[in-house]
Each structure stands twice: as structure tokens, then as C-alpha cells.
Amino acid sequence: MSGRIAPRSRKETRAAVLESLLRSGGAFRPLIARDTQLTEASVSRILAELRSEEIVEELRRPAPYVGGPTALVTLSNDIPVAGIELSNNRLSFGIGGLGGTVDYVERLPVSPQLRQEEFEQLFSDSLATMRRWTGTRGIAIRQAAFSIPGYSRTHANPIFPWDMERLSGFLGDALEGVPLAITNSVIAQAAFHRYSNVAAYPAEGDHLFLFVGHGVAGVVVNETAPIDAFSPFELGHMVIERGGLACRCGHKGCLEAYTSLRAISTIVGVAESEVLQQGDRFIDLLDLGRDIRERLRERLFLLGLGVGNALNLHPVSSVVISGWPSLMSDADRAAISAGIDESLLGGFDAERLKLSFIAPSIGNDPQAALYYAAHCFVRAGGLEAKAEPQAVLGENA
Amino acid sequence: MSGRIAPRSRKETRAAVLESLLRSGGAFRPLIARDTQLTEASVSRILAELRSEEIVEELRRPAPYVGGPTALVTLSNDIPVAGIELSNNRLSFGIGGLGGTVDYVERLPVSPQLRQEEFEQLFSDSLATMRRWTGTRGIAIRQAAFSIPGYSRTHANPIFPWDMERLSGFLGDALEGVPLAITNSVIAQAAFHRYSNVAAYPAEGDHLFLFVGHGVAGVVVNETAPIDAFSPFELGHMVIERGGLACRCGHKGCLEAYTSLRAISTIVGVAESEVLQQGDRFIDLLDLGRDIRERLRERLFLLGLGVGNALNLHPVSSVVISGWPSLMSDADRAAISAGIDESLLGGFDAERLKLSFIAPSIGNDPQAALYYAAHCFVRAGGLEAKAEPQAVLGENA
DNA sequence: GCACAATAATTACACAGTGTAAATATAATG
DNA sequence: CATTATATTTACACTGTGTAATTATTGTGC
Known part of the structure; x- marks a missing residue:
């Protein structure tokens, strides 16, 4: 506080x-x-x-x-909260207590191009399963949180072409009165890493948290602000090379086209889906030849270039990176600093900029959403999210 | 509020x-x-x-x-505040009331490479002159504000190689107890434009304010936050073209190297200092040939590219631009939108992004700092900026 | 095992700052 | 000049806090 x-x-x-x-x-x-x-x-x-x-x-x-x-x-660990995460390869449901326990998990594979109707069907089915579970145990969820990559309250997301109003409407109906918070995955990730184990986190004070996975997302962790006020952004779609590689967003030269898991998987010769299956340590399992290593370093350099530019726009003195770059060796990661050195105003200086890495938590979804749900419960003072004045009117109108 | x-x-x-x-x-x-x-x-x-x-x-x-x-x-208009602005070509002092009146102004030409000692000398002299003025009138300044390009509380600024601790120390001594706020020029500019004449301002809600002059600076105007919490950033040093034009910061391909007043002045064939002398309407005075116009549009395109990238990192739905681009015709400015279209995730869409221009206020310095001083006075509830607990200790220590 | 020391935890009370609602003020209208 | 409609002030109750006095708890040394 x-x-x-x-x-x-x-x-x-x-x-x-x-x-x-x-x-x-x-x-x-x-x-x-x-x-x-x-x-x-x-x-x-x-x-x-x-x-x-x-x-x-x-x-x-x-x-x-x-x-x-x-x-x-x-x-108390007897206050049940629910976390739901949608990532590019699966939808996961979880129930846990405020202490960080996880009592129930269900995970469903989904395709990155999941259509909204399909999602709704899947969600309803899973929710029904979950209800059965809570029902037999007489458990009443006090707060739910749903995290989506690229979600933004203010902006439509061209990468995630869902109708957000329809989504909130659907979720509101589906959850029948359970308070629900929707957030950007990178916020949930950042909050989970930052606050669920304060001692283990490598940064203090305001900093940038980056996640390099299917996309490249960032968030400004502002220590004095409430978590839901953190500003998430799409670093992956910063154009770092005019007329460069084609990106799924339609532009050319986006950072994501060079450094996403997908872009990397073509270099190391393993399909992205396989990488995800192998989890955290996939790079250790590979025998990276000199050539591949060199190409990966180039990509890390570009990541650094993007990070430097990001720091020009969000001046903070610490950056925490999670994702595949965290699995690389220090020598490889040096390429990131080199990239930063070329774009950050004043160049890279270890005295002024702390660069840290934390292991990506692949496979423990929906822990982050669960943590976020706990956070939302707590932020409301543990009081039932009473309908705001306007909302009350809205119910009758 | x-x-x-x-x-x-x-x-x-x-x-x-x-x-x-x-x-x-x-x-x-x-x-x-x-x-x-x-x-x-x-x-x-x-x-x-x-x-x-x-x-x-x-x-x-x-x-x-x-x-x-x-x-x-x-x-009340009888509460005197002082504003001091340092820009790349002059240092200006002003005294005014809370209502926006300006009662005293002194402006001194300075070079962009002003050394800190020279500055201190100049400042002391001007302050003495100002003191004589206030002295004869029995005026006691209640709040002073000083705005500097690129200033940041948290970061040293490699472009402005002054010792900031020495600066605050010097200013504190020089002003002898008058509460002083130091801020980034772009924050003062943004606040002045945004709030000194609310009706005339083209944007509402959170937005980006950009100033394209000697440098290219930006600030996120967060309507719910106090002005001094606005986040300023150096858009000018975003690298938009790897290995591109050399910038004064030592990097290559910075936006500033393409779109600053200096970069532009070489295109139109007028020295930057002259441009500044001619003030707001300098472009009207020039007879821009087809060729020059075309080159300026290229630069505006690059500006757009940078703005799009900035929006990827600061997702807001409105941008206000002040500076020389504001003086160009709509047709020329279209190049900015074209640039944004190439970098902003989802492309440029006038429905989703409002792009506005306001005339740069060249020549009315230190109005912005004066406004900022008024704002600081008001923010403290009009109470003498009582020394904070620590500061009190500090005085005896 | 007991008094003591040292800090934790609770409680009574006073104070600041707010909103509600009643009382009072102001000026246009007919 | 009473009426009307709203502005402005005031009395009072309520919330939430900090201070300081009170009570509780447990390790230490005899």
C-alpha cells in the first residue's frame, strides 16, 4: 500500500x-x-x-x-473465487481461495481463431460442469475474473475481433450475479507475479512487465495505483522495421512478426503448439546449433530495440521480461541490452536500467486470473460488489 | 474534477x-x-x-x-504567482495572477547548449530584476513554477545534461522560500492549452498531447489524474528507421532527426532561429514549392508512423498535436494519418481516433509555466506549501 | 513458578469533515 | 407586494480517524 x-x-x-x-x-x-x-x-x-x-x-x-x-x-481460505483464462490455445476454469489454493481446474483446448459463438458454447458447458462441482459442495463463488489477451476497456482490439459488449452481456448472464471482472491477460500475469510472491519478484517500484509469447504484451506496473488501473499495451505491434516481415495484424515489420513464439518456432523448427505442450523448458530440450542461436539472438536484439522504444514512451527504470527470452542464456540475452542500447534515449546503462527475467508460467493457468479475482474481491473491501447507483437504475430501465 | x-x-x-x-x-x-x-x-x-x-x-x-x-x-487576481520557462532559445520570467493576467515579463535569449553555470548566472540576474519589480510594489509571490524541456522527476535526461540535484538546490536557494514546482515543458504546455480555455480545446477525455518543435515531446493527458502526475515522454527519440539519419542524441533514425523544427528548417531553407523569430505563421510566409511540400509530407508521414507506435503503447482515442504540423494544410496533414495507418494496430480509422491540431503558442512564454504555477497553488488548496514532515527535519539536519 | 519487562491489542473519547434537511435569502414575475 | 423558484446558510447527526489510557500476552531472569 x-x-x-x-x-x-x-x-x-x-x-x-x-x-x-x-x-x-x-x-x-x-x-x-x-x-x-x-x-x-x-x-x-x-x-x-x-x-x-x-x-x-x-x-x-x-x-x-x-x-x-x-x-x-x-x-480466510474459505472464500471461494473463480478465475477463467482464455489464451491462444486453451480456455481454463479454476476455483480457489484467497490464500492462493486451487481447488478445481478444468482446461479445454481451443484454437487461436476461436469464434465468439463457439466460445460461448464452450464457456456455457464448462460453467455448467463447474456449477455441478460447486453445487454438490454448497460453494458460492464470491468473485470471478476473466482474463483475455489484448483486452482493453477503452479500445476495441483488432487482433481479437470479438464484440466486447456482447461478451460482457453474455458473461453477465452466464454468471448470474457473481461479480465479474474482465481484464487483460498481461495485467493478470503481472499482478500474479508481482504480488503473489513479493519476495521472489525481481523488481520494485514502477516498472514495465513484458510477456513474450504468442504475442508481445506489456504493462506499466504502477506500484501506487490499483492493479486494474495498470496500463496494458501491445508492444508486439510496434513497427520496428518499415516494410519488414508481414504480421498477422496486416501491417509489416511489427515486433511480433520477429519475436513471438510463432516466429521463433519457425526458426528452431518446432511447431508453436508443440512448444506450448513442452512447457517452460522447451528450449533446454532443443539442441540449438550455432546458426539457430545466432538467429535467435538477432530476434532478441529486435526485442531490445522495441523495449528501448517502449521505455522512451514509458520512462521507468526497471523492466521484467517473462516468456521465451527468460529461458535463454545470459549470453543470448545480452542481445536484448544491445537492442535497447540502440533505441533508448541515452543508451543502455545497467546503472540506470534494471533488466530482469522471470520464468514464464506456462501450464499453471488459470492461476493468474484466480489471483486477479482474489485481488478484485479484496479491492472491494470484501463487500458484495453492490450495484453502482447507475447500474441500479439500469436494472429497471 | x-x-x-x-x-x-x-x-x-x-x-x-x-x-x-x-x-x-x-x-x-x-x-x-x-x-x-x-x-x-x-x-x-x-x-x-x-x-x-x-x-x-x-x-x-x-x-x-x-x-x-x-x-x-x-x-482572486491579487494572488501573485511566477512562471519561468526555459526553451531552446530563451529563458523567460513572468508574474501574473490566478486569473491568467500577466503583469510582468522578461525574456532573455539563450543558446540551446546553455551550460548550467551560465544558466545560474542568467537566472540570478533576472531574478534580481524581478525582485526589484516585486519589491517596489510590495508583491509577495505565492508560488513559482519552472518548466524545462525533457524534465523528468525520475529519470536523468541525456539530452539535457544538467545536474538536476544541483538545479533544485540552486533554485531552492535562489527563490528563498517561495514554493517552487519544476515540470516538463510539455506538461505545462498541455495543461495550459487543455485547461486555461476549456471551451477552445479540441479534445476531451484521456488523450495524447504532442508538441513538435525543437524536439518532439508527448504527454498523456489523464483527465482524472492531477496534472503533475501526467506522464511525459520523448517521442522524438523513438527509432523509426534503423540506421537512419543521425540524431543529436547519438542514435540513428530517431523521429526527431526527421521531424523536428531543425530538420524541417533545412528542408524549407530557413534557419531554425529565424523560424522561431517569425513565430506562429512562418510557414504561411514561405512559398513552398511542390518539391519542398512533398518532402515535408514525407516527414509528416514519419511523424504519423511514430504517433501510431506511440498509440500502440499508450492506447487512447484522441491525439492533439501542436507545433509546426499544425500550421500545415489539411491536405498535408493527411500524411500523418497515412503514417498512423501503417503502424497503429488496426490502422487509422477516423471513427476510433480523433486527430486534432492546435496552433503552437510561440512567443507567449512563460504563459504555460505561469498557468502551471497557478495550478500548483490551487492544488495545494491555496495553503502555504507547508514543509512535509521529512522536509522539516531536513531543515535542521 | 512468579514478578517484571516489553510490546501488542482494545477501548473511550475527542475531533474533523461530510451530508441531510430545515431555515433563510434573493430576485424575477405578475 | 405577495408569489415563485431557486440559491445559500446553518443546525445537527453520522462516519471514520487518531490519541491516549487501559488491558492483554508472553519471554526473561530470579
């Missing part, structure tokens, strides 16, 4: 406390108070409230030192 | 009311209440307070309709 100022509504204060707990995964009160910039008195009040609503739990722990705190506060 | 939520500190509430007044240039109470999302009761209280402090004034006006409002609320 940070960037907030004292007077807040109860909902916001609850959200601040819950958010702190979600990020830390459990903490003692003095820590919560510091993190949320509240007094212990306020924390005490809020926690009493949250405990009575069974949103948080307190585990008795021996004090770690004389007079130390005695109860470890954690989020 | 917008994007805020109900409970606020007094300072914030004052800021909201004052900001509303600064933007509207004066309003009746019911309007203020709507704009700030406060009740009339709260507005009444705040205004009573501000009136007693002589920050706002109420002009008796006949009610415009039965039972209509009777007093027009405006910001």
Missing part, C-alpha cells in the same frame, strides 16, 4: 488492510498498520469487523520476541 | 473547489458543487473559508433566471 492519504471510507480502509494481507500472505498487526499507514487502533477495529464476517482469520502464534505479536492474521 | 471519492481532507476539498474555478475561470455555486461532487452545503463552507482568506472573490451578478444564483465566484 502507499500513495494514499488519511481519510478514507470504510470500504477503502478495509480494502487497504485486505490488500496488504493478500500481498504479504499473512502478517502480524504492527506490520499491517505500517503497510496501510493506519494506526493500530484502526487496524484493530477493521480486523474485528473482518473477523466477524469471517473474511480474515487469526492464528495463535508464539510471540517471536518479548511482548511480540501473538496472532498471525491471514485471509 | 472527477475520479475522486467522497471523504477528503480539508486541503483536498479546497483544492477541488479551487481547481474547478481555475478551469472554469469563474462559476456559480451550483456548478461548482456539481463539478466537485460536493453538496452545496460543503461548497458554501469551503467558499466562506476561502473568501475570508481572500483567495476567491464573489461578484454580485443579477440572477440569470428566477431564483437563479446571484454571485459569480472567481479566483
